[in-house]
Amino acid sequence: MKEIVFYILAAAILVGGLLAVTSRRIFRAAVYLLFSLIGIAGLYFYLNYEFIGAVQIVVYVGGIIVLMLFSIFLTQGSGEDMKKPLLGRVIFSALAAIFGCGLVMSFINGHEFTYSAKPALDPSAENIGFQMLNTAQYGYILPFEVVSMLLLASMIACIVIAIKIKVPAHAILPDNPRYHDDIDLPKELVLEENEVVA
Amino acid sequence: MNNIGLTHILFISCGLFFIGIYGFLTRRNLITMLMSIELILNSVNINFVAFNKFLWADKLDGLFFSLFNITIAAAEAAVAIAIIINLYRHYKSIDVEVTDTMKF
Numbered sequence: 001m002k003e004i005v006f007y008i009l010a011a012a013i014l015v016g017g018l019l020a021v022t023s024r025r026i027f028r029a030a031v032y033l034l035f036s037l038i039g040i041a042g043l044y045f046y047l048n049y050e051f052i053g054a055v056q057i058v059v060y061v062g063g064i065i066v067l068m069l070f071s072i073f074l075t076q077g078s079g080e081d082m083k084k085p086l087l088g089r090v091i092f093s094a095l096a097a098i099f100g101c102g103l104v105m106s107f108i109n110g111h112e113f114t115y116s117a118k119p120a121l122d123p124s125a126e127n128i129g130f131q132m133l134n135t136a137q138y139g140y141i142l143p144f145e146v147v148s149m150l151l152l153a154s155m156i157a158c159i160v161i162a163i164k165i166k167v168p169a170h171a172i173l174p175d176n177p178r179y180h181d182d183i184d185l186p187k188e189l190v191l192e193e194n195e196v197v198a
Numbered sequence: 199m200n201n202i203g204l205t206h207i208l209f210i211s212c213g214l215f216f217i218g219i220y221g222f223l224t225r226r227n228l229i230t231m232l233m234s235i236e237l238i239l240n241s242v243n244i245n246f247v248a249f250n251k252f253l254w255a256d257k258l259d260g261l262f263f264s265l266f267n268i269t270i271a272a273a274e275a276a277v278a279i280a281i282i283i284n285l286y287r288h289y290k291s292i293d294v295e296v297t298d299t300m301k302f
Contacts, residue, residue: 006202010210017214017237021221026230033233036214040240043207047251052264056243059268064236064275071279072229075286085224093223101216108208113253120255131258132265140262147269154273162280164287 002046009046012039024081026072034065051125207248214241228282228292232275239271 016036023029037060044053121127132140214237221234243264250260285297 003202006206010206013210014213014217017217020237021217021225021230021234026227029230029233033236036237037240040244043210043244044247047207047247049247049251049261052247052261052268055265055268059272060236060240063272067275067279068229068233071282074283075229075292082227082230085226090224093220096223097216097220100219101212104212104216105209108205108212113204116253116255118256121258123258123261128258128261128265132262143262143266147266150270151273154277158276158280161277162283 006046009039009042012036013043024084026076026082027069030065030068030072033068034061037061037065049123051123051128204248204252207244207252211241211244211248214238214244226294228285228294228297229279231294232278232282236271236275239267243267 013036016032016034016039019032020029020036023032037056041053041056041061044050044056131138132144135141218234218237218241221237222231225231225234246260246264246267250258254260282292286292289297291297
C-alpha cells in the first residue's frame with residue numbers, strides 16, 4: 001500500500017515537472033509546477049516529516065506559485081503560446097540532461113549507504129523549534145537571524161526595484177549637470193530645445 | 199514489505215534536477231526559467247530531507263537546511279519577479295533574447 005502511494009507521488013512530481021518545463025502555455029506551466037510542488041509536499045508527509053511538508057505547502061503553493069501567476073498577469077498575460085525552442089537547442093539540452101541523469105543514477109545505484117543505527121529523533125515542531133532557537137552548540141539561532149535580515153533586505157529590494165520612479169525636475173532639463181538621458185520619460189515631460197521652464 | 203529506500207527517493211530528486219536543467223537550457227522566457235530554478239531547488243530539498251531521514255535520523259540538520267533553503271528560495275523568487283516586472287516596463291517583453299542589457 002505504501003509503495004502505491006510512493007509511486008503515485010513520484011509520478012506526480014516527475015510528470016508535473018516535465019510538463020512544467022515543456023508546456024508552451026505559460027499559465028499551464030505554472031499549474032503543472034503547482035502539481036509537482038504538491039507532490040513534493042506529499043513526499044515529505046510520506047517520510048513522516050509533517051512540519052516541512054506544511055512549510056512546503058504554505059511557502060511554495062501558497063506563496064511562490066501565486067506570486068508567479070500574478071507576475072504572469074502583470075507582464076504578458078496568459079494569451080498566446082510561447083515560441084517553440086530551437087530544435088538544436090532542444091536536442092542538445094535533452095542529451096545533456098539524459099546523460100547527466102544516467103551518470104548520477106549509476107553513481108547512486110552503485111553506492112552502498114551506511115544506515116544509522118541510532119534511535120530516531122522525532123521531527124516534531126517542538127524539537128525543531130527548540131533546536132532552531134537554541135543558542136547552545138548545534139543551535140540554529142544565528143542562521144535564523146541572518147535569514148530574517150535577508151528577508152527584510154529582499155522585501156526592501158523588491159519595493160525599490162519594482163516601484164515606479166517619479167521623475168525629478170533636474171532629469172528633464174538638458175542644461176542641468178545632473179541631467180541623465182537614460183531615464184524613460186513620459187512624452188509630456190520631454191521639453192523642446194529652447195523651451196524655458198519657469 | 200517496505201522496500202522503498204533512500205535510493206528510490208534519490209532517483210526522484212535526480213530526475214527532477216535534470217528536468218529543471220533541461221527547462222533552464224531550453225526556455226527563453228524569464229518566468230519559465232525561474233520555474234525551472236524552483237524545480238532544481240526543490241530537488242535539492244528532497245535530497246536533504248531524504249538523507250536526514252535515512253542516514254542521520256538521530257539529528258535534524260537536513261531538515262534545517264531544507265527550511266532555510268525554502269526561505270531563501272522565496273526571497274529569491276520575490277526579487278527575481280520584481281526585476282522581471284521592471285524589465286517588462288522597459289522592454290515590453292520578458293524574453294531573454296530581447297532583454298540583453300542590464301542598464302537601469
